[in-house]
Amino acid sequence: MTSSIRIAAKSGLGAGTRSGCLVVGVFENDKLTHAATELDRASRGQLRAIVRRGDIEGRIGQTLLLQALDNVPAQRVLVVGCGVARELTDARYRRVLAAAAARLMETGSSEVVSFLSDLPVPDLEVYWKVRLAVEATREARYRFDDFKSKRSGRAPSLKRMTLAIDEARQLPAAERALHDGAAIANGIDLAKDLANTPPNICHPTYLANRAKELARRHRSLKVSVLEAAQMRRLGMHTLLAVARGSHQPPRLIVFEYKGARGSGKPIALVGKGVTFDTGGISIKPAAAMDEMKFDMCGAASVFGTMSAVAEMKLPLHVVAAIPAVENMPGGNATRPADIVTSLSGQTVEILNTDAEGRLILCDAITYIERRYAPQTVVDIATLTGACVIALGNHATGLFSNHQPLADALLAAGQAAGDRAWQLPLWEEYQSQLDSPFADMANVGGREGGAITAACFLSRFARKLQWAHLDIAGTAYRSGKQKGATGRPVPLLTQFLLDRAGRSR
Numbered sequence: 001m002t003s004s005i006r007i008a009a010k011s012g013l014g015a016g017t018r019s020g021c022l023v024v025g026v027f028e029n030d031k032l033t034h035a036a037t038e039l040d041r042a043s044r045g046q047l048r049a050i051v052r053r054g055d056i057e058g059r060i061g062q063t064l065l066l067q068a069l070d071n072v073p074a075q076r077v078l079v080v081g082c083g084v085a086r087e088l089t090d091a092r093y094r095r096v097l098a099a100a101a102a103r104l105m106e107t108g109s110s111e112v113v114s115f116l117s118d119l120p121v122p123d124l125e126v127y128w129k130v131r132l133a134v135e136a137t138r139e140a141r142y143r144f145d146d147f148k149s150k151r152s153g154r155a156p157s158l159k160r161m162t163l164a165i166d167e168a169r170q171l172p173a174a175e176r177a178l179h180d181g182a183a184i185a186n187g188i189d190l191a192k193d194l195a196n197t198p199p200n201i202c203h204p205t206y207l208a209n210r211a212k213e214l215a216r217r218h219r220s221l222k223v224s225v226l227e228a229a230q231m232r233r234l235g236m237h238t239l240l241a242v243a244r245g246s247h248q249p250p251r252l253i254v255f256e257y258k259g260a261r262g263s264g265k266p267i268a269l270v271g272k273g274v275t276f277d278t279g280g281i282s283i284k285p286a287a288a289m290d291e292m293k294f295d296m297c298g299a300a301s302v303f304g305t306m307s308a309v310a311e312m313k314l315p316l317h318v319v320a321a322i323p324a325v326e327n328m329p330g331g332n333a334t335r336p337a338d339i340v341t342s343l344s345g346q347t348v349e350i351l352n353t354d355a356e357g358r359l360i361l362c363d364a365i366t367y368i369e370r371r372y373a374p375q376t377v378v379d380i381a382t383l384t385g386a387c388v389i390a391l392g393n394h395a396t397g398l399f400s401n402h403q404p405l406a407d408a409l410l411a412a413g414q415a416a417g418d419r420a421w422q423l424p425l426w427e428e429y430q431s432q433l434d435s436p437f438a439d440m441a442n443v444g445g446r447e448g449g450a451i452t453a454a455c456f457l458s459r460f461a462r463k464l465q466w467a468h469l470d471i472a473g474t475a476y477r478s479g480k481q482k483g484a485t486g487r488p489v490p491l492l493t494q495f496l497l498d499r500a501g502r503s504r
């Protein structure tokens with residue numbers, strides 16, 4: 001968990017601003033930004049002389065920390081490279097902000113003023129520049145050291161940031177951006193915290209308790225939790241089949257958010273919450289199995305999104321279901337060849353107990369359909385290794401039976417810097433799921449594994465406008481930087497902001 005930072009916006013700030021650190025951009029070819037020019041003038045050419053000496057060329061992401069300039073009251077000046085002036089795009093602007101934020105966390109400044117929000121970026125209004133600055137700063141500031149007996153390294157000392165805005169008339173948009181940005185960053189932090197928490201602590205009951213805690217913080221958010229007995233009574237046997245091997249009982253966590261004008265058919269989210277995926281009897285190899293604690297990142301993104309939506313008080317009706325289970329081998333575990341009946345009535349031959357995500361999601365989708373008759377359902381899951389092979393770690397896989405919904409999700413991801421890429425859901429793939437003994441098998445072979453997983457889910461969403469996000473490649477990082485990314489909270493919150501008709 002990360003301590004808090006206060007970010008504000010202010011107009012009319014200049015080179016005379018007192019601060020622990022001023023942040024200004026420089027372009028390539030010795031070209032100074034507006035704010036850098038002002039600092040240069042105040043310091044009688046000192047800044048330009050330093051840049052000319054060649055310590056910073058102005059390439060994107062370069063930084064140079066200077067101690068006090070002459071006649072400039074700020075203690076430090078952080079100079080940040082912004083690339084070629086006329087080539088500044090929103091993607092490059094994000095990199096500038098990320099580099100500045102990362103460097104700031106290494107300084108001792110507790111309070112800073114950034115002039116990066118007055119850079120000219122085509123098509124980026126003040127709202128976006130401010131929101132991106134908030135999100136980049138919070139991203140750089142995130143730490144997860146709850147489980148270190150000694151805090152690793154120094155905690156970021158940055159407590160206060162002021163974003164310099166050109167004109168006072170832009171302040172209302174900036175204020176809106178500060179509020180939305182903080183709500184989204186809080187949602188991202190929550191998703192990361194839940195996902196990073198080890199699986200001996202973060203089990204289905206823990207998730208259910210955290211859901212109740214979240215609902216206590218927002219009057220507009222309600223939560224209910226189904227236990228195994230209720231699932232059995234309803235007939236959720238594909239979900240129950242996954243939980244059988246574990247000593248941890250399963251939970252179905254159900255959120256309902258009602259904002260103003262939040263009546264009518266809801267938008268539904270369904271997040272895969274496998275708190276640890278050993279593979280079950282079809283057990284996984286040992287290498288990197290620890291990363292299967294991240295198999296609840298879909299659920300975590302639903303937590304983060306519901307938190308952000310409640311904090312932004314969006315005028316929407318949003319419901320969510322999180323099937324939470326632990327997938328373990330054991331004497332009572334489901335076997336390959338077992339046949340179970342889903343809540344929908346369709347039967348499934350479980351050929352591979354490691355294809356468990358689709359088994360819990362299908363019952364959760366049917367449950368949500370029957371209880372809420374939603375206008376739209378989006379499920380989010382670390383569903384297949386095949387999706388990582390297809391798209392790598394940059395794009396989330398997107399599947400949908402309704403193209404306008406797919407387009408809206410793609411556009412939201414593009415705007416939020418959290419992109420998805422659509423893969424086909426063609427009829428031709430469906431026959432890979434044929435079973436000689438049941439209505440379908442739970443696996444469709446190696447070829448097109450991400451697609452046949454989506455095909456499986458589509459059989460439970462025939463009457464719905466539905467989309468599926470496979471986040472196996474994007475929800476967390478491996479290796480030295482191991483940890484949850486918080487994706488796709490930015491995509492989902494943007495999708496809902498768009499649905500709420502909030503201008504970008």
Ligand code: BES
Pocket residue numbers: 277279295352354355356357382383384385386388443444449472473
């Ligand atoms: N949780 C995994 C998918 C996964 C793999 C996520 C790697 C992140 C990284 C999922 O439950 C799974 O095991 N899928 C199998 C499906 C197969 C048995 C059809 C897979 O991808 O190998």
Ligand code: MN
Pocket residue numbers: 277279353354355356357
């Ligand atoms: Mn699995």
Ligand code: ZN
Pocket residue numbers: 274277295354356357382383
């Ligand atoms: Zn899994």
